[in-house]
Amino acid sequence: MSLLSSHNPKPHVVLFPFMSKGHIIPLLHLARLLLDHRATVTLFTTPANRPYIQSLSDDDITIMDLPFPGNIPGIPPGIESTDKLPSISLFVSFARATKLMQPNFENVLQTLPHVTCIISDQFLCWTLESATKFGIPLLGFNGMSAYSSVICRYVAVNRLLSLHESPDEPITLPIFPWIKVTRNYFAYPFNERNPSGPLFDFIMEMDIFLSNSYGLLVNSFYELEPRFVDYLNRESKPKAFCVGPLCLTRLPKMEPVLHNKCRWIQWLDQKLAQGNPVLYVAFGSQAEISSTQLTEIAGGLEESKVSFLWVVKKSGLELGEEFEDRIKERGMIVKEWVDQKRILEHEIVQGFLSHCGWNSVLESICSEVPILACPMMAEQYINAKMVVEEIKIGLRVESRNGIVEAESLKNKVKELMEGENGNEVRKKVKEVAEAARNSIKDGGSSFRTLSQLIEEIHLHN
Ligand code: UDP
Numbered sequence: 001m002s003l004l005s006s007h008n009p010k011p012h013v014v015l016f017p018f019m020s021k022g023h024i025i026p027l028l029h030l031a032r033l034l035l036d037h038r039a040t041v042t043l044f045t046t047p048a049n050r051p052y053i054q055s056l057s058d059d060d061i062t063i064m065d066l067p068f069p070g071n072i073p074g075i076p077p078g079i080e081s082t083d084k085l086p087s088i089s090l091f092v093s094f095a096r097a098t099k100l101m102q103p104n105f106e107n108v109l110q111t112l113p114h115v116t117c118i119i120s121d122q123f124l125c126w127t128l129e130s131a132t133k134f135g136i137p138l139l140g141f142n143g144m145s146a147y148s149s150v151i152c153r154y155v156a157v158n159r160l161l162s163l164h165e166s167p168d169e170p171i172t173l174p175i176f177p178w179i180k181v182t183r184n185y186f187a188y189p190f191n192e193r194n195p196s197g198p199l200f201d202f203i204m205e206m207d208i209f210l211s212n213s214y215g216l217l218v219n220s221f222y223e224l225e226p227r228f229v230d231y232l233n234r235e236s237k238p239k240a241f242c243v244g245p246l247c248l249t250r251l252p253k254m255e256p257v258l259h260n261k262c263r264w265i266q267w268l269d270q271k272l273a274q275g276n277p278v279l280y281v282a283f284g285s286q287a288e289i290s291s292t293q294l295t296e297i298a299g300g301l302e303e304s305k306v307s308f309l310w311v312v313k314k315s316g317l318e319l320g321e322e323f324e325d326r327i328k329e330r331g332m333i334v335k336e337w338v339d340q341k342r343i344l345e346h347e348i349v350q351g352f353l354s355h356c357g358w359n360s361v362l363e364s365i366c367s368e369v370p371i372l373a374c375p376m377m378a379e380q381y382i383n384a385k386m387v388v389e390e391i392k393i394g395l396r397v398e399s400r401n402g403i404v405e406a407e408s409l410k411n412k413v414k415e416l417m418e419g420e421n422g423n424e425v426r427k428k429v430k431e432v433a434e435a436a437r438n439s440i441k442d443g444g445s446s447f448r449t450l451s452q453l454i455e456e457i458h459l460h461n
Helices: 021-036 047-056 088-109 127-133 146-157 198-211 226-235 252-259 263-274 291-304 321-326 340-345 358-366 380-390 406-418 420-440 445-460
Strands: 012-016 040-045 062-065 117-121 138-141 171-173 176-181 215-218 239-242 278-282 307-311 331-334 349-354 371-373 394-396
Touching: 012 021, 021 040, 021 047, 021 117, 021 138, 021 358, 040 047, 047 062, 088 127, 088 198, 117 127, 127 138, 146 171, 146 176, 146 215, 146 226, 146 239, 146 380, 176 380, 215 226, 226 239, 239 445, 263 307, 263 331, 263 340, 278 291, 278 340, 278 406, 291 307, 291 321, 291 406, 307 340, 340 349, 340 358, 349 358, 349 406, 358 380, 358 420, 371 380, 371 406, 380 394, 394 406, 394 420, 406 420, 420 445
Parallel strands: 012 040, 012 117, 040 062, 117 138, 138 215, 215 239, 278 307, 278 349, 307 331, 349 371, 371 394
Antiparallel strands: 171 176
């Protein structure tokens, strides 16, 4: 008999996403999935994040606000999400400040009905101490692919990046001999031979957090990266549970916008009517792009002569009215928050110039849109490698001295949108999308993993 039969109380899952869009969004999808699996869900956040969460999440989810700590040096009052930070260099101070929420979190936790498990972000390492105190199993979430988790962990544990003086010297991973990395694939401070400093210390703590948690929840599906999921489960702790792609689970409040078309969707409709395929251009919610780089990207897009929809962060530098004037027939610049998934799902969008944040990669796959990989920070360089070399659903733009130049971008854009290589990766992404859809269907690998995990945790209690 199933443990979740009517004789057993429903499992009660507490979700605690880190305060950044790329971490909140997948856990909102997970919340929806948990409801589908007959769990009750309580989600913790802060007052400033509540409206965004409420605008997307199910009414069946209980949302608990914990005040975000005040008087944190460098963090202006009211800033409670990393995409609103004046600079991403404040990330560690911001993430560390969340620990001050621990007493409040524990006070609320003890008032809740019996909690079956906590699913918490790796950036909220301190939640493991709270979970342990209350005897609740905790699953960690790092928002990464198994491929990136394995590579980042393997090179760090084996200190492979300190082997060579040159940051360009390829290092082969003995466990996966077809994978070669250089120090340049890793963001600061991991691109140093002997990394140290506040970010390094913080990431090391996260690794301990994940190793000591009940399991690692992976927003991916087994068929996408079986060797890497197997490796995680064979060689490292804790056990990895692939329950994605989470973006394939529809959030109910997303539906009404289909009848309320914003100007960029209307513009995409126009391009569809004209038969002009569109390249979608976006670099996520956090990357800071230098004005030199922005100018090169603008030049490359303009010279490529393809139609493009470019979402620029509000705080991004001005591209100039002249540029917008020159490209207005073919290009649209949007400086607002968009529903990215909806754009990618538009049938005229045929390519995605992306920073390769993991959510963006998954959304692109699930929308059958091939990627032109242009990583900017964090583990995006490893994701880009995965996209191009491992799953072969994209092409890579090249950079020189850390800058992607207009001419090189123009050529790659044309190759993706019009060339033979573009057709190859477009064909491949359709196959991968189908495997993704199958994985979350009743009986699919991710569906089964989540069902079994819920039962297992229930039994553990
Ligand atoms: N996103 C969005 N609208 C925007 C910018 C971003 O919906 O205007 C979403 C995007 O669809 C993705 C998330 O924000 O789900 C960004 O996550 P990702 O891992 O791609 O990049 P990050 O922002 O963490 O660098």
